Amino acid sequence: MTMHDTSDDNVDQIIDRAASASEQWKRAIIAERTRALDAVADALDQHADELIPIAQRETHLAEARLRGELRRTSFQLRMFAEMLPEGLWLDARIDHADADWPMGAPRPDLRRQLEPIGATLVFAASNFPFAFSVAGGDTVSALAAGNAVVLKAHHGHPDLSAATAAVVVDALAEVGAPEGLFQTIYGTEAGVRALRAPGIKAAAFTGSVRGGRALFDIAASRPEPIPFYGELGSTNPAFVTRRAAERDAAGIARDFVASVTGSAGQLCTKPGVLFVPAESSLVAELEAQQLPAATPLLNGGIESGFRESVASTSGVAGVRTLGAGADDAADAPAAVLFAASSQTLRAEMDTLMSEMFGPAALVVTYDDESELLEIADRLEGQLTATIIGEDDDEIAVDLLPKLSERAGRVLWNQWPTGVSVTWAQQHGGPYPATTAVGTTSVGMAAITRFLRPVAYQNVPQGLLPDALKEGNPLGIARRVDGILVLP
């Protein structure tokens, strides 16, 4: 592993460069931003054969999974690049002066758009070494919004971080982006110092509840508090209705286990608790599933955390082991399914609804579907909640709205892993799923996190930002005197 300069002086210089790069990047025309994002995407694709082996060595993830993840990462960069010229994300609004404004006083000429928030600190995640790391979703949405990025590399894949960062920096330099637009820092101390720096105006994070909350608290307690967009933890409950279990117990059992054990269960949207009717063959089908052989987890910290959470679940009276994978070893924990009754769950909800980050899940048997409503009422905030049901299941009419109050994404007859990058995607929910309930870290709406509104009153045309000029030189959709006007 390469050594990195983590001295305070170096961190401070990095922040200074980022602040100044942010000021330049803010003024870059949209075409420069799209060119930069496309250049990074192309460079990542071109360096795939160099990056993938480093990622395999450092994360123990399979090659196919990593290649897919890298493809997703460059796709995401290109999708943001494609979105930028369309400009709806600027939320441009123009109110012309109106002497007869019914408020009782004349309306001045007011024009408002979203502008870059300023230099942004991104904490990389361990479990997606490409898509939620150096050039991942937080980085691309902050850059697309017009901000410089300081990336705190994850200690789980330092060499990959350095190699990816070099690709990003070179690609940005080749298209003439400002120096310091993208920089990396290493180590917890450097990350905390950067988070406290006045030059940093927003931060994003994907990781554990404990780590994320500690950083959120630092961001909130700064003399100038800044937005901290943390994606922390989620159990992602899935509810199988009685009739769905009758229809396709075998299929449900197979697909659930695949969703739980993919990427060795190290996904933030892994369905961690499955509610199934006690009186159905689904329990037996789940018991009969062959769990995959043990594979090493991302790193030692993840592994010990996983073992702790599994021990905590299995230590609850009334919890039994429904099935376990072969080859449990010192450095590769076996996948495991637990089972408990809904009575047990309700008595030990805090423990049993805690995330087990790794290849484990809990199957909860219920007697009556109405129990699901009571349980839904007690859920903490979730990234996702899933119903496996029949279209005319009566329980869904009440259960689905309850779940929408507690989760950012509600699924029907699909499994929550495999988060698609789209216009309508939502990856974020009430705390502890995220620290900022109104935001998403995946999908095109993620850009909004790194923007802030500015209104211009009575400002001459020549001094207005292009998006707000009378002639609409950017050719974007705008709300003019309250009416949405397409270009």
Add this chain to the structure above:
Amino acid sequence: MTMHDTSDDNVDQIIDRAASASEQWKRAIIAERTRALDAVADALDQHADELIPIAQRETHLAEARLRGELRRTSFQLRMFAEMLPEGLWLDARIDHADADWPMGAPRPDLRRQLEPIGATLVFAASNFPFAFSVAGGDTVSALAAGNAVVLKAHHGHPDLSAATAAVVVDALAEVGAPEGLFQTIYGTEAGVRALRAPGIKAAAFTGSVRGGRALFDIAASRPEPIPFYGELGSTNPAFVTRRAAERDAAGIARDFVASVTGSAGQLCTKPGVLFVPAESSLVAELEAQQLPAATPLLNGGIESGFRESVASTSGVAGVRTLGAGADDAADAPAAVLFAASSQTLRAEMDTLMSEMFGPAALVVTYDDESELLEIADRLEGQLTATIIGEDDDEIAVDLLPKLSERAGRVLWNQWPTGVSVTWAQQHGGPYPATTAVGTTSVGMAAITRFLRPVAYQNVPQGLLPDALKEGNPLGIARRVDGILVLP
């Protein structure tokens, strides 16, 4: 003054009722919400003659000002009501399933909209007893978004709060809104208890930096942190260019003093510091202004705070009194204008750029326009920043973008007081102007604060919210497969 039950039990019951009302209100169709907002607006107008005298007695504000403010308040309710059916605020997005999604994995059917955040706690302000109080901007935007509101009344106008609340509650009951949709609590302790209650999902505040920061810290340190939309403090600097001062020194002096002393200077957007060229007649024109006679401030706390901040400014070596109003009295401080050189300001920036909430301002003389850029670089976050200039003033090309980085609203040749309620208004800026830099508390975008995104994946048509159904039953603009589609 009426006595109010501020017992813990009563506060807890109020929160419980609010949470349950919020759940009902969330499901109310748009037409019910618009009817409720319109009903409150009508009721306020009808009760004007009853409410205005109470407001005069409790706030010492003039009748004309209060009548204008009440008109603004009912106008604001109607404007939100009018916006609701248009539905662009729902940010509805529909991505149809796509087997060939270039990300590398099929895209599922994903549909996303903004939904109500949950029961909201609103802390009323003292200086706008109608527009930022019981039925003010925070209340209406939270209600419009589909949430119940618990209003913590301001101690400065308790009788007006109770009278206005009775009007609101009656109007809501008449149109059949859920019981508990709008409730009031009284006293600091009750406010803090409510802010800590798990049933409260967001809070809004307008007031001082000290009080607002203390509440922000409580909101952020909850087990489940919630968004706290605080509008705290702002000095609202205004910069007069050399050529503008030459053109119309008398007009600038007159309009500045009017903006500073209107409502006895008790406006969050009062221009507290005016930068003027030392070598111009503007200083003499300002000195020649007749300042209005002393009037009592809103309440004793405001008055003692004002006297402290004035003493702190006048205590800085190099600060002189440029002019003062007549009739300084124990219960009615005189208006005052101070003057200092830009050197003095730069040496004592923290003290001299602090808000003096009341009828006072500081005039800062500069020698060279380039100094303005240096000063702009050092500004804290502001609600507004103003340039009084000529359209072809070279300095504006650099100064205006710098100000846009530090203020939420940038004005040209107009004064910042008199915040219009419009589509494009922005009332909020970097800290300490607001605690949530990406938001506004005035204008139609204020609704976004009380919404959170929810995505539905593969959900049957019959279970989807109306805004996301294929047939577009609400008839709203939506982003479908990435393209904005008008109804």
